[in-house]
Amino acid sequence: MHTVTLGPEGTYSHRAARTVSDSVAFRPSVTAIVEAVADGSFDRGVVPIENSIEGSVTETLDALAARDVSIVREVVTPITHALLAQAEDFETVTSHSQALAQCRSFLADQYPDVARESVASTAAAVELAREDPSVAAIAHPSTAEQALRVLATEIQDRPSNETRFFVLGPESARSPAGGKTTIVIYPASNHPGLLYELLGPFEERGVNLTRIESRPSGKQLGDYRFHLDLEGGLYEPRIEAAVEAVEAVLDDGWVRWLGSYDVEHAVE
């Protein structure tokens, strides 16, 4: 199974991807990963979708809505951030924007005057810190190796920090079996009670929604897509019936089923 994820080696995405396959290649962005699975270059892609402190990875939501891939599994991993640098004095702290946000209070308390700079991944930040003594990185402590010192560990703003990753496959890998389902709804209209009409079919069939996220469609201000995660697989008649009932409510809009899948908790 050839798998692609966010690089370079040592990202949290790489750690999650190792639960899927030993053969892991890297791309510099979530969008590039989704494209590489959609065009058949890789069997699987692993992308971050949501963090327990900072919330959605919006690039992933948008890339999934725009390209033809399927979700085949969810992997949840603990995220433990460390501050890594060549020495105790540095001028800039750099990391992925999600990691910087997850350590916001730590940075405000301990390094209020140090500049923050976001880069493509935590492991890309480690590469910069290795080359430049004025730069510190936030990343997993195992990425320090010889060149860098671990100045602080467990620096995320809450002790419990977890990220959900989606394992993606081609459209042909989509399966109705699984304990969860993700769909995207684009209503293409806006009127009183619209959201109530879209969510009612789930309530009527006792389907538990675990998440709803709105994303701008990009067409005009106030025009949204809704990303829904729910408990149950599309193989269950009540889930299929609820999705069909949502489709029936829409005139010009659409519903896309991204996949049904099981969840795995990876312990580092």
Ligand SMILES: O=C(O)C(=O)C[C@]1(C(=O)O)C=C[C@@H](O)C=C1
């Ligand atoms: O930069 C990395 O190491 C990543 O794998 C990306 C990412 C993310 O986008 O959320 C993954 C997990 C953590 O939440 C922080 C960063």
